[in-house]
Amino acid sequence: MKKHLSIIKIGGNVINSETELDSFLADFAQLQGLKILVHGGGRKATEIADSMGLEPKMIGGRRVTDQANLEVVTMVYAGLLNKSIVAKLQSKACNALGLSGADANVIKAHKRIVKEIDYGFAGDIDEVESKTISLFLNAGITPVFSAITHNKQGQLLNTNADTIAAEVAKGLSADFEVELIYCFEKNGVLKDVEDDASVIENINSETYAFLKSEGVINEGMLPKLENCFNSLQNGVDRVIIGKTELIRDRTIKHTMLTL
Structure with missing residues (x-):
């Protein structure tokens, strides 16, 4: 029987609030079994870029990463945020290891x-070195991935954290029973982004196609859902989207995705 593995991606406003982040990390540290944390940090990177006089460029909600901004996101994602999260987890008796894709060659991209x-x-990710990640997990170490990968030719790359979570989940699904959870400040996928109570509790492939064609799902949620269904089609057992409290209380309303 495969061991259960929880892969949790944290993002949105939660990562920018010290109080909310600390509460989430306390819950994450208490989560039983094997686990991996993946984090973003785009808003913090934007704040620091602004303070340095750099103007981040966004197209369709995606960051355009020139050399100067690559240096900023590397400092913020793989440095400031990643090591702060690792230190806080260590204080909560969770033996965490901060990683970029370049560390131990775990995520190669182009x-x-x-x-x-x-x-x-x-x-864009080419390969996840699942054997190395499995070694960490089986040694009692909790990997904490930042949104930085590399091309194995010395070049660091800014990579979407949702995609990293999905690709790591896919890569480990052959050896583990993988549950992928996307946590942010909303209750799940919403019919109305202004109404937190309008959660769509269950979405399958057919429902998703309909909701997308009708323009019900907010455009910014679509790339996340594409990652979700891609992971389900490639061996991931369950995908859940919702608030951070989900990891300690599954009775909280959330969105469950299935094929």
Whole structure:
């Protein structure tokens, strides 16, 4: 029987609130069994870029990463945020290890191919080294992934944290029973982004196609859902979207995705 593995991606406003982040990390540290944390941090990177006089460029909600902004996101994601999270988890008796994709060569990527838009040093994932990650897990270590990968030729790349969570989940699904949870400040996928009570509690492939065609789902949620269904189609057992409190209380309203 496969061991259960929880992969949790944390993002949104939660990661920018010290109080909310600390509460989440306390719950995460108490979560039983094998676990992995993946975090974003785009808003913090934007704040620091602004303070340095750099103007972040966004197209369709995605960051365009030039060399200067790559240096900022690397400092923020793999440095400030990642090591702060690891230190807080260590204080809560969770033996965490902060990682970028370059560390132990765990996530290899390539610079996104330019089609209509050049996203700069944005990375699309080629391979997850699941055997190495499994070694960490089986040694009692909890990996904490930042949103930085590499191309194995010395180039760091800014990579979407939702995608990292999904690709790591897919890579480990052959050896573990993987549950992927996306946590942010909302209750789940909403029919109305202004109404937290309008949670769509169950979405399958057919429902998703309908909701997308009808324009019900907020455009910013679509890339996350694409990652979710891709992971389900590639061996991940369950995908859940909702508030951070979900990891300690599954009775809280949330969205469950199934094929």
